[in-house]
Amino acid sequence: MDCCGGTTEHEDDCGEVKVKDSIDAKTVEAAKALESENYSAGFSTTIDTDFAPKGLSEDTIRYISAAKNEPEWLLEWRLKAYERWLTMEEPSWAMVRYPKIDYQAYYYYAAPKAGAKYASIDDVPKEILETYEKLGIPLREAEVLLGVEGAVETAAEGREKPRVAVDAVFDSVSVATTFRKELEKAGVIFMSISEAVHEYPDLVKKYLGTVVPQSDNFFATLNSAVFSDGTFVYIPKGVRCPMELSTYFRMNAENTGQFERTLIIADESAYVSYLEGCTAPMRDENQLHAAVVELVALEDAEIKYSTVQNWWPGDEDGKGGIFNFVTKRGDCRGDRSKISWTQVETGSAVTWKYPSCILRGDDSVGEFYSIAVTNGRQQADTGTKMIHLGKRTKSRIISKGISAGKSDNTYRGLVSVNRKAVNARNFTQCDSLLIGDKCGAHTIPYVENRCASAQLEHEATTTKLSEDQLFYARQRGIAEEDAVALLVNGFVRDVLQHLPMEFAVEAQSLLKVSLEGSVG
Template identity: 50%
Template sequence: MRAQCINKTYSFVIKTSNKKHYTIVKNSDKQDEYKYKFKSFSENETIPKMLSKRTIKSISLKNLEPLWITKFRIKSFKFLYLMNYPMWSESNYIFKKQENIVYYSAVLQKSSNLKKMMLEPNKTESKGALKNTAIDVVLDSISVATSYQKELNKHGILFSNFFDSIKKYPDLISTFLGSVVSIRDNYFTCLNSAVFSEGSFVYVPKNTTSPMDLSTYFRINGNITGQFERTLIITEPSSRVSYLEGCTAPFYSKAQLHAAVVELLAFEQSNIKYSTVQNWYPGDSKGSGGILNYVTKRGLCLGDRSKISWTQVETGSSYTWKYPSVVLKGDKSIGEFYSIAITKLLQKADTGTKMIHIGSNTKSKIISKGISLGNSRNCYRGLVLIHNNSNKSINNTQCDSIIVGSSSSANTYPYIMIREPSSSIEHEATIAKIKDEQLFYIQQRCIDVEEAISLIVSGFCKEVIEELPFEFLSEVNELLNSSFVTKIG
């Protein structure tokens, strides 16, 4: 039984003996595998690398924001100094406010070539896959392109970047901004509320189904630029919308910060489907560079029979803290969470969800798939809370992990609280690895090792992949396959 390294690629090297026994061996990474590391050079307008009241006022002035937004920022900034830095995760990177970081960066010229270049990475292999998708492209701190706005306006649907929405729809923004995620929820929501940059605003009126999927592509381009996106989605009674989000960043040797806040609000019998494919730069084999991804995403099912579904694929960022959550306040409301988290190299991911049941006959479902490779750490951290008088509410949680190699780890931290005796919770957690017998069996069907591992992983993630919109399927399959580079020794 022997194993060998192949040119510093992250791969599985299979060596066979006379007994037809197989061993999977991990190797180091290959930076070229990350295909979104390109850098675009353009003239940018920035503000001083300092977090102060003057910096916050400068951001408001650059965007010509109304006074109430400036007050909202300054209020959050004051609270920031009263907040404790979060220390719940085993994977900690202490972010300091005085670090060398730019809190605002705007491209001066939004050329057509820049728009085309930014839209290109978001395309799938199918040329027609995005024809029925409205896209907003956000580069660093501003939006550079938004499509299909006129077509959506014909149906009464509002879809625009966040800064334009503040000016065009101040009543809606002022009513719902911070209504789902409080500025004092945690350290990074407070930081985001003080210096938030571009994002998307979606409003779907009553009895309306969006005729197309809505999508935002977030790109961090500057090497010392932090991105603080703010997204707000509102669905009126009996309306439906599907929202897609994609994220990439170039290769830099120093870490970059991404601290976002996403708020979803679903009224009676409305439905929000939110999908994310996160493909930030993960850093190199020594742990240098990569994105620090500290995100707060929360949905509120305010009306009866409303539904919010989160589907996410996490493959990038050196550190990830991300817990898309649903507060089930309306009776018979539904919350769902489907997640695939893949970590390799020295990545550390602490992801999960919160399902908070308040209304009666509410239902929630959690399916989490974790794959750990290299020297990475992959954790699922979830909360299921059923309040008093949340009668006959049901939760089903399934957390499955695959560990590859002897240095990676996978952990599950469930927090379960039931305060209503008529409700029930089911929780199942499993940890496994790709077995030699599985590979041997599949190979007997004339399938090579690379396809065999891909089949095993695809089958393992099937329940989550089925929930993804069609537009993301090609990209997700490519991401899954690129994480498992195989070669026969």
């Protein structure tokens, strides 16, 4: 994108950004630390890579399916999605602008030549080892991460903190999944989706595409046709997953799109906390990332899904960067189930992402906590959808958007209450902060209420937050404004602090951000 290009509001984008005095200096600093020149994950790894032929056609899909040795039904499933995708139009309603994407200019599959899984540390290509080291993961942890047999146990013992099992996805393939054996003892299935297709075809068949159908939207349909790898998790009945699960997505190869697919199922009364992190090298071209995440929570189950999204955002003039067009949806299928999304969004040139909850089971709960920081020429259009279908379903949306540089940050959310969702509740709060005079902050909430006993509040007065909690804080001499900040930020902080160290770097710096000077 050229400087001074775009709509009228961006005509005066050239020149220095001026920050008004009332903005908290620490906040400005924290946002500055996230500028692209400080992007530490922007290196690339030189490694021999196998590519699918450039471009997208039926042949590409057959190539991907063959490379993964997939069963016939999955190939059919992909081809059906592709056929459908050809008839669809790229959505244009989001408040983002980007040059037209040439879908034939990407590689849809890229895998390290050496293969995907390694039995011994000696087999692991040095380049991959170094990549994870450079991403700030100490060698000892890297051994754990890379799933080298033997190293797993020792590294695990060496850790005092709760352990994290990691699925490491490098371009289009999962290169390692750690702690699989230990998790298996608890009955937890944690593996790449390519492996799950072979090992647990019935489970995959039963749930794949049931939350985000093949033809859900343009990008999800594209993903259904070409998805490469991703993570599959199944937590059996009554099991509390003994450790945090996570996936670390790394895009490396040039001109490559990443299209992972994650499917997490928490059976009755199960619990899992899952984290994902993403980084990519600095490249001048825009790279495409169109993922699909499907969560299924059955009766009394709980899924906590956290994301630290730090894809390469492009340089300060908007050159390069990832197009992050992601469909994430959770289905609270059982009564009293709960799905909670936490996202820290700092990367990507363009973000188009709405992690949602379908609150189907009675008394089910959906939560969405988001901090989105945009810098440079980044554009983020992100938010959530809470679809209340079951009785007494509850949802809570806390979204904080911070725009700096010449960026645009949009919250777009839907709260929809079905006629049968008796006594449903929603609380939504969106804060936006503009740092400097060249950025934009937008809020587009949609509310659709078809149930008289539902109680929905969007950005309601502070007293509505929780009068009891506020009163408690106030009677202890805390000023009302501080009390509100304490309650709202406290909640988000609490969630962010649960992120493990590998993912917490960006999140920690965000904790310094205060929303003083918020514009609404």
